[in-house]
Amino acid sequence: MNAGAAGQHPARLSMAEVVASFEPRMTVFLGGLSGESLALRDALRAAPDKAAGVRFVGVFFHGINEGAYATLHPQARQRAYFMLPSFRPDFLDGRVELLPVDYVGAWRDLSRLEIDLAIVQTSEPDEQGRLSLGVCHDFAPAVWSHARRRIAHINPAMPRTRGSVQVSLDDCDAVVEVGGELVSYREESPNAPLAQLASHAAGTVRNGDTIQLGIGRMVAAVFGALGDHRNLRLHAGMATQAVVPLVDRGVIRGAGSANVGVALGDAAFYQRVAQDETFHFAPVSETHDVRRIAALDDFVAINAALEVDLLGQVNCDSLGGQLVAGVGGMPAFAGGAQLSRNGRAVFALLSSAARGTVSRIVPRLDSAALVGAPRHLVDIVVTEHGVADMRGASLTERAKRLIGVAAPEHRDALRTAWGRMRTSF
Secondary structure, three states: OOOOOOOOOOEEOOHHHHHHOOOOOOEEEEOOHHHOOHHHHHHHHHOHHHHOOOEEEOOOOOOOOOOOHHHHOOOOEEEEOOOOHHHHHHHHOOOEEEOOOOHHHHHHHHHHOOOOEEEEEEOOOOOOOEEEOOOEOOOHHHHHOOOOEEEEEEOOOOOOOOEOOEEEHHHOOEEEEOOOOOOOOOOOOOOHHHHHHHHHHHOOOOOOOEEEOOOOHHHHHHHHHOOOOOOEEEEEEEEEHHHHHHHHOOOEOOOOOEEEEEEEOOHHHHHHHHHOOOEEEOOHHHHOOHHHHHOOOOEEEEEEOOEEEOOOOEEOOEEOOEEOOOOOOHHHHHHHHHHOOOOEEEEEOOOEEOOOOEEOEEOOOOOOOOOOEOHHHOOEEEEOOEEEEOOOOOHHHHHHHHHHOOOHHHHHHHHHHHHHHHHHO
8 A cells, every 4th residue: 555645545444453454574663651542452362363474563661551462462573661560571582572772762763764664642633634642752753654554543533732743644544533541641649658758859859940750659759859949940841730830830831841741640630731832742753852852951850760779770670680661761861951051860768668777879780780870970869868969979979879878777888798899990
């Protein structure tokens, strides 16, 4: 089928017909996050034999997407950029290709990958036949221009949003017009230690800064702690409902002052981001471009960590040696923050785990841990016990400051460990 042929209207198909067109050795791109087509997912589950020999590719997140399309059939495969628990059996069987890259690396891979079929979820067309990518602009543009066949799932539930990318009906080989719920996301309420951590993290932000945060309870808590700030802007990969109170209070205000790739929340939030000119959507090639980030003065990247060692190395995606996620957009945002005038790369974590028995400030990341951020990429570390500013600090002073924000019951052991480590340098 010739996509974009002048005057040619795209074919109208059912989702079952789309799935019936799958063939072995095809590479099929599927939208992830809030752009995942649940109608397509359900049609595949109803006809799992059509997944035989197909390689699925997309960017899926634990807690947001089920995402494990390789489980549909023993001969299905999947190319992935984050580890999900549901991927693990097929990863061990060699049917999940896991790429150890960040968001920028995933974009580059998708831009070069041969895609036989791209399926993206869109809004209904406007009078000019333009389709909006709605609440998920992140990775679809990386594949749309070079996919051999392109299908738009037009979902009336997907709102039309302000963004730098649109899809034209003329660019589609086929469309599927079917309604259905969008992927939703609900953040858990922060507990008391997270609220204290958030207070310290908010203290690293000044009025007029541009901030970046991800998703999760810690992020919701930080947004909640920023309520007395003024003239903030948001430049991030994702926005959740936690940002709404800041917009309502005028902390984040002005057209395009929240520039993001994806919105994650419920149907009401999706309608809000479509109607409110505060929100502007852009693909990863814009939101995660280090050069663009560096050009934003006073850019503060706040990212979660799982462990930080006394050298300042950050583990953000492994537990007990087992990969549980990926570094995502953090490297681009932290690197851009360091290049920004008055920028700051901030990493936040609770100081302990397992009811206080395990310190998350450790002497040194062990051989099983993965380094997500090297020591030179860390400006500030925040826990519920305070702020450790690494900028301009020597090795010894850096360790001292990190021990100062560790859980009190673990500080003596950390001091002893540092004394031994220091003699080995």
